[in-house]
Structure formats: C-alpha cells, structure tokens
Amino acid sequence: MFRTLRGIPLLGCLLGSIGCHGQPSAPPPIAKGDYSAIIRYLQARIPREMARENVPGLSIALVNGQELIWAHGFGLADKARGVPVTPNTAFRAGAISKLLTATAALQLVEQQRLELDAPIQHTLREFYVRSRFHSDQAAADRDITLRRLLSHQSGLPSEHLRDLRSSFAMSQMPMRVSGVWLSSPPGSQVAYSNLGYALVGAAIERSTGKDFETQLQTSLLKPLRMSQSSFVGTGTQLGYRALGYQDGSASTDAQVRDLAAAGLWTSPKDLSHYVQMLFAQGIYRDHRVVGSASIEQMFTQQNTGNALDFDCQIGLGWFLAPCGDEPVAPGVRTYQHSGGGDDFAAQLTLLPDPQLAVIIMANDSNAEDMVVALSNDALRLMLQAQTGRPVCADNCAAPTHGLKLRQVPAAVDRKRLAGFYATAWGVFRIRDEHSRLSGELSGYTFDLLRDEDGWLRAQKKFLGFWLEDLGELGRVQLDVVTVQGRQMLTARSHGQRIALGERIDPPTLPLAWADTIGTYQVLNTHEPDAPLSGVSVRLEDGFLVIRGQLHDEPLTDYILLPVDNAHAVLAGNGYGLGDTVSRQVNGLSASGYAFKRTQSPHKPLIF
Secondary structure (H helix, E strand, C coil): CCCCCCCCCCCCHHCCCCCCCCCCCCCCCCCCCCCHHHHHHHHHHHHHHHHCCCEEEEEEEEECCCEEECCCCCEEEECCCCCCCCCCEEECCCHHHHHHHHHHHHHHHHHHCCCCCHHHHHHCCCCCCCCCCCCCHHHHHHEEEEHHHHCCCCCCCCCCCCCCCCCCCCCHHHHHHHEEEEECCCCCCCCCCCHHHHHHHHHHHHCCCCCCHHHHHHHHHCCCCCCCECCCCEEEECCCCCCCCCEEEEECCCCCHHHHHCEEEECCCHHHHHHHHHHHHEEEECCCCCCCHHHHHCCCCCCCCCCHHHHCCCCCCECCCCCCCCCCCCCCCCEEEEECCCEEEEEEEEECCCEEEEEEEEEHHHHHHHHHHHHHHHHHHHHHHHHHHCCCHHHCCCCCCCCCEEEECCCCHHHHHHHEECCCCCCEEEEEEECCCEECHHHHEEEEECCCCEEEEEEEEECCCCCCCCHHHHHHHHHEEECCCEEEEEEECCCCCEEEEECCCEEEEEEEECCCCCCECCCCCCCCCCCEEEEEEECCEEEEEEEEEEEEEEEECCCCHHHHHCCCECCCCCCCCCCCEEEEEEEEEEEEEEEEEEECCCCCCCC
16 A cells, blocks of 8 residues: 555566666576586676676575575675675565465464464454455454465455554554455455564464564574574664665665564575475474475465466465566476565575575665576576576567557557556556557556557657667556456566456545545654655546655555445555545544545535
8 A cells, every 4th residue: 555666576677677677698508517607607797787786785595405506695784884795694585584484384383373274363362354345244354364364365455554663562463453454355366465474473473472583483493593584673783684775875774563574684595494494395404394284385376266366376475476577487387485675675486396496685675676687597597507408488589679560459449448447556547549549657658559469568659759668568468358347457478467457447426535635644653764654635537546645755646446435445456455545534544544634625525
C-alpha cells in the first residue's frame, strides 16, 4: 500500500532503468571442472560493474553441492572509515530472511509445536481478521493457516505500515493487527505479505516461549555455524556489519520491526551453509538440522490451481520459478529469493538438480539489477563447468530490442483494451486517442502496438521520428485476458506469463465517498522514519484515485473502490492491492494510520 516503485520486481526495472543492463565483457569458455576460470572472470568483472553502478561493497559465494567453491568480498563496508568487505562481512538480507523463518517454522511443525494446516489462531489466540469474502467471520479466521502464511496465500495485506520502524516486541504484533481486513480470499492467489511473516515470527515465539533471535540462534543459526548471522536490530555498533548506501551517501541504519520478514543480517558465506544443508536434505556436517520431509514441503508448489498466479510458482518461502525474470537456462529448475530495501540488495539462487547456488549481497539500493545479472551469469558458468557445455538463457536467442515497426491495433481492439488497470505499481492507463493506443504508468508514456505474435509491445519515438530502445519495457509482451470473469493485464516475459493488473470499470460513487476528495495528514505518529506522512484523494475519469505522500515525495496512485458507505478498497489483486480504507469522522484510516483532512475542494456534503 502506498509504495514507491523501487524494490518491486519486473516493472521496477522496466520503468526505473530503461536500458538498465549494461553489457558485461563476454565470459571465457569454461572447461569442464575449471571453476578457477569462473573465479578469475568474476574477479575482473565485479569491480568494473561496481564502479559503473557506484556500488561501495559486494560479497559473493559460489556453492557446488557440499563444497563452498569461493567466497570473496569486494569494495568497502564503510567508506568513511575505509573498512573493506570481507567474506565475513554481514549485510542486511531483506526478504531472504523469510527463508530462515520458514525453515524455523517447519522445525516446530516437526516437533508438533506448530501445525501447517491448523488456523494460526490456535497459536495466536488474540488474532482475528475481518473479511468481505466470508459470511461467517469465524470461517475467515480458520482460513488463515501457517501453510498459507508461508506461501503468501493468507489473503492478509502486504504491509502494516503504522510503526513499521518501531522496535516493539514481536509478540505484540498479533494484538496490534487484530481485526485487520483481508485483501483477498485465502488460498486463491499469491499476494506477497510481510505482515504474514511477522505473524509467523510471533507464532514461533509463542510456541517456544523464547524470543525470535534466541530461538533462531538455537535451532538454526548455531547448528549451521552461521557465526556472523543474527536477527538483532541495527548494526551501527558492530564492526562486521556493512553500512547501507543510497546514491553514494551512507544511510541511516533503519530499525526493522518485522524481523521475521526482513530482519536478518548475514553474509553469503554464512548463507552457503544453509544452502549446503538444503542440498543434503536437512543435514549439515553430519548433524540433522531439519527433516527431509520439511525440505520437500518447502520445495513443493503450494499454489497449484490458482488461475490468477499464471506461471508464478511458490513453495514455502521459496519462489520455484523466475516469475517473469530471466531464467538461468532453458529446462533447468531454479529456486530463488531476493532481498532489497534499506539500501541493500541481495539474491540467493539455487539449482536443485545440479546442486549449484550463487549468493550475492551488496550495500547499495541501486545494485539490485547488477546483483541479479551477476547471479544468473555465474550460475550459467558453473553449469558449463559441471557439464562441459555452454549454457545460456532463452535458447541463446539474441534479445529483441523492440525497434521493429509494428501494427497499430484495430479500432475494435483499441476500444476493447482502453481503460484503467489497477497494478501493484499504480494505475496503468491505456487510452484510445487519435487512432492509436497509448499507455501511461507513473508518468511514463508510450505507444502500444501489436507485434508479429499478436501481443502488445511498448514503443516510443524520440522527437516523433527515431525509435527508442526501451530496454525491458520494449521486450515484454502485454495483453488482456479474461480469467474467472476478471479482465487481467498480463505480461509474457522470457516465456512465462504473469499477472500485472486488473481492468477496473468506473463505479457508482456514493455521496459519502465523493465527499472524501481532498488531502489528509497522518495523525499521532512519532515515528522517526515513518513510511507515510499523508494521502490525497481526487476524482479522475469517474474514479476516486488515492495517492500516498511521504513528506515532499508523492507516492503511487491507486484506484479507490467503495464497498459501502464506510469502507473502500484499493482496486485490483496482488501486492499492496485489495487493502481496506475506512471513512472516519473528518478523516480516513488505512494500514493502522488515522488521517485527518487538511484541505477539501468543496463544502462537506450533507446527507
């Protein structure tokens, strides 16, 4: 809810980094078993890319089965003090934290302290939800299970923004968010939720009687000899932790409230121990850490039959398919998780069949694309070293840069497609004007043309004459399909179809919600680094559009759909969508915040 584009996959690259992937030097041919050639290539390539992208520090680990092939640090963990990155330097892992949290939860399932398919309310008795999808509210509570929390299918909102940077105990979270409205029907689709993992962390604490850090150290981190890893708060006083940077400047070491979702500090070298344990079916150095059945559950697709998820597959914690990102190689199973935000970037990708893995972490928020590209290329070289055969993605085809002339959609096609689409990145407007079809997202405009395969492609001309290379935005194929009675905007990227958004028709606007047009400021918050300072509501083409505000920075636009006189939802489905906004006396409430009206374009309506 109310997010900026940075950190959201696919279109974050499409819009934020047009032509973002610079071309690295061609990798050398790798003889079978010659991992030293891979290391030499990466030792030359990584510093060049770090310099080009202004990334201060980076750490990498390469794993082959039970062997750590290489772990190395590049650049600086602290520029001001000249502290170098070493293999033992800890970085913020961001969302990779969820992999450790899921593993710890499965350990407790083995011990019968938690149950995968029992309502989480059996453990967190004070927690309950409200639902517009259930006639029986008790049934809604029963639908929130540990399995659905771990696979992002609980239907809970993606975030609870109020006090996001606070340090209150994890055990308080269930009570603080009790009564939250579900954003989607549980079990119907994957909608990424940090809030869900915060509740998993609380359930781990409740079922063990220990605080989260103590339990994770005892059950997982110490048995795996992850000596530089912990979920303890900030790292300003600990010398082995890297500082985060944004645009070359050191950032504040932010407090993370939802430790189970994003609080892990670790190194690629430490995470290599975790990967080796997974490859050994739960055993690390002759000690069983977790049962093989739990490993199998973790890597079993949990969202089979969810039509709205298209080709995106998820396990317990792990993404089991690239979900629109570039695959490592055709036909090679790839499991991965990334971690971004708080001015760090990380990627953990493993290939379960050849038992290869690459872990990369960097201390700059702008390093995400570089980290992903390095991970994929390193894995391709490792496959080549293992098999003796060259490997590349997309059947080694040269990329299509979207510079060919294409066909303007026919009038009936343009009419069918034109409309407002609710996406996690904001409102995607498709317009049929002047006998052409155009798209607009977050202020970026482009033409939409049909390609030779019948898909929509984005295209833009410089000064109206020369075709621009739009990078990934020009390569991704778009179209609108009807699924379960909903008109879904989808993308085909690297052979996979994923959901981008949903077409929304203008609703009948109740007077009560028409009267909400205006600006609002957050009430009663003393957060030092609050993610939201206000919202505004306006009318556009028959839609209520709500926009978050962070001080002087406008955030993303969302369509606000009234449900009744007291409640409305952010239109669409997926990350940050479906969340409930409520009318209050002289204000609104959402994601734990109360907002007071500061400006209205008209006198309040009386009804």
